[in-house]
Amino acid sequence: MTKLTTYSDHELLIALHCGDKKAFEALYFRYFTPLSTYAYKRLQDEYVVTELVQDVFVDIWKKRETLDTDGEVASLLYAMLRNKALHELRARFIQSKHIEEFTLLHxxxxxxxxxxxxxxxxxxxxxxxxxxxxxxxxxxxxxxxxxxxxxxxxxxxxxxxxxxxxxxxxxxxxxxxxxxxxxxxxxxxxxxxxxxxxxxx
Missing domain, CATH: 1.10.10.10 (Winged helix-like DNA-binding domain superfamily/Winged helix DNA-binding domain)
Structure with missing residues (x-):
């Protein structure tokens, strides 16, 4: 693990593509905090943010064999998280509208x-x-x-x-x-x- 922390994102992505769990852990520890900070600014809920970031890494692991090893892993992670955050915000909006409608009706x-x-x-x-x-x-x-x-x-x-x-x-x-x-x-x-x-x- 110590050696992998010195690897570049590209090297870790290639290793991840081959199913290297240590490479996955290295990426997780490298990006978990920055991703969480990014999402928290938009969602303001630590519990939800942690769940979304963990979901991103679960998805990355599931898709490891189809990952584009020429791409940038940071861009991929942030794009995936951004989509999940937008989905969460949309869900919140819909929920708030339902609450508003419920309150008006009742x-x-x-x-x-x-x-x-x-x-x-x-x-x-x-x-x-x-x-x-x-x-x-x-x-x-x-x-x-x-x-x-x-x-x-x-x-x-x-x-x-x-x-x-x-x-x-x-x-x-x-x-x-x-x-x-x-x-x-x-x-x-x-x-x-x-x-x-x-x-x-």
Whole structure:
């Protein structure tokens, strides 16, 4: 691996084309941070950015045998990431439009629910139960991210764990909360408020 880090992009691309896993790892460590920085400027979400960058490298590995070894690997990586980022932004736009339409169509119902003390308490309790089902480490990482607004790196340092472990904890927490409220059709703003209330306790 030490020797491969001195290879040029072109040499690593040729080795990758031949199925060299060490060359793939060298490219991964060389470009993961620059790609993540590039994507974060556009998406502002560390968890999503990490997933997209990892997807880019998964795609590169799957397509290794068909890669153009005369091309520039940096241009290829950034182009692939740019396409994934645009897809994510389009998905966000569509989601926001759906939320807007849902709110307009059900604004009276939503307003009634928000002013219904019993309903709000039930939702708060349900959210609190979901958060409490998280493992202590998972709950701690999620709380530091969503309530104290720390970066993944800051959380990793505070908890003495790796950034990758932080990502897994927060991803697991979000997945559980999404599953818990899957059938409620609540606008994101309401869920965000419920999460904050649960984390304050």
């Amino acid at each position: 604004k009276d119902d939503v307003a009634d629910k928000l002013t219904d003390g019993l309903y709000v308490r039930q939702m708060e309790e349900k959210m609190q139960q979901a958060v409490n089902r998280l493992s202590p480490q998972c709950k701690n990482a999620f709380t530091l991210s969503r309530y104290e607004h720390l970066s993944y790196k800051e959380i990793a340092e505070k908890m003495s764990i790796s950034v990758n472990t932080v990502e897994k904890h927060i991803g697991k927490a979000l997945q559980l909360l999404r599953q818990e409220f899957q059938g409620y059709n609540l606008p994101v703003v309401i869920l965000a408020g419920l999460i904050e209330l649960a984390l304050r306790r």
